[in-house]
Amino acid sequence: MSRAFVKEDDTATAEVERPAVAPHRISPRGLALLTARRDTLAGQDGLEASNERARLDAVIGAAEVVPALTAVPEAACFGCTVGVVDDDGQSLSVTLVGEHEADPALWRLSCTSPLGRALVGAMVGDTVTWSRPSGRRDLEVVSLSLPEP
Missing domain, CATH: 1.10.286 (GTP Cyclohydrolase I; Chain A, domain 1)
Structure with a gap:
């Protein structure tokens, strides 16, 4: 050749x-x-x-x-931990972080992820909709806190 x-x-x-x-x-x-x-x-x-x-x-x-963060925010934001509960009573706690430090296995989710986008700006008592490939899931925000070190 x-x-x-x-x-x-x-x-x-x-x-x-x-x-x-x-x-x-x-x-x-x-x-x-x-x-x-x-x-x-x-x-x-x-x-x-x-x-x-x-x-x-x-x-x-x-x-x-x-x-x-030095104080618990009034609304979910970058760096805070958000506690939610779904319609079935299952609870979940996620910490909102940047994309380069996200670790879904530890529930450290990027603010740009589908759940992160749904949570940013939500206050305790708000209901947000998490759009997932398997379907939508409504979650009630039950707590906001500082992340564990």
Whole structure:
């Protein structure tokens, strides 16, 4: 086969310009977690570690740090923990965080997630609708608190 018809991969060693990271809100705790993750990569060699360091540098550089709450807010907002109960009496407690520190397994949800968007601005006693792929679910806000450290 002639080499004229073989596509050379000239991007394998070329510097690739990364798209800019959009500004994003993050808590002081979230920034500390990202910085710690970046620091663990400091001594590692290889393309994968280098790419992850570059990604984390971009994310940290675009972070808008939102100061931790010092008092319980009147309405659900970034950084607070929201207690809700559904029509079946099941309760749930979620902490609203930035997208880079979200951990659904620990109910640390991004304010931009479907449940986060439904909760932001809600006050105790309000009912919000959580639109999920499996259907809508109405939740009553029963408490607002500061997150556990």
